Amino acid sequence: MSEHHNNDKHDSKHGYYTGDIHNQFVEEHHQSNSVSSIWKTFWILLVITLFEVGIAFTSIPHSILIVVFIVLTIVKAYYIVAYFMHLKHEKQALRYSIVLPFLLILYLIVMALAEGNYLNLVG
Numbered sequence: 786m787s788e789h790h791n792n793d794k795h796d797s798k799h800g801y802y803t804g805d806i807h808n809q810f811v812e813e814h815h816q817s818n819s820v821s822s823i824w825k826t827f828w829i830l831l832v833i834t835l836f837e838v839g840i841a842f843t844s845i846p847h848s849i850l851i852v853v854f855i856v857l858t859i860v861k862a863y864y865i866v867a868y869f870m871h872l873k874h875e876k877q878a879l880r881y882s883i884v885l886p887f888l889l890i891l892y893l894i895v896m897a898l899a900e901g902n903y904l905n906l907v908g
Contacts, residue, residue: 822868823868823869826868830861830864833857833860834861836857837854840853866883
């Protein structure tokens with residue numbers, strides 16, 4: 786066994802050696818994502834979903850419902866990506882490299898739908 790492993794101390798709480806670089810990352814990962822933040826995110830997602838189900842059975846106009854559902858779906862996607870996929874704790878450059886293409890694709894979809902609707906009205 787190498788000298789590196791002889792100096793490692795076993796962490797009985799997590800069941801791995803704390804001297805290993807990968808395991809230090811795992812330990813920091815566990816500390817940054819506490820159970821309470823996961824439960825908080827779960828409750829937020831549950832409330833948004835229940836709200837979506839609740840407004841689906843109202844007499845709100847269909848076009849407004851579609852916009853509300855899209856906005857709420859984007860909010861839920863943010864919470865899933867930010868907390869469950871740990872993007873919130875990443876460096877800002879990595880966050881931008883994921884968020885900006887998403888926003889540009891969303892913009893292109895909106896423009897394509899608007900253009901398609903315009904062409905439908907004209908022709």
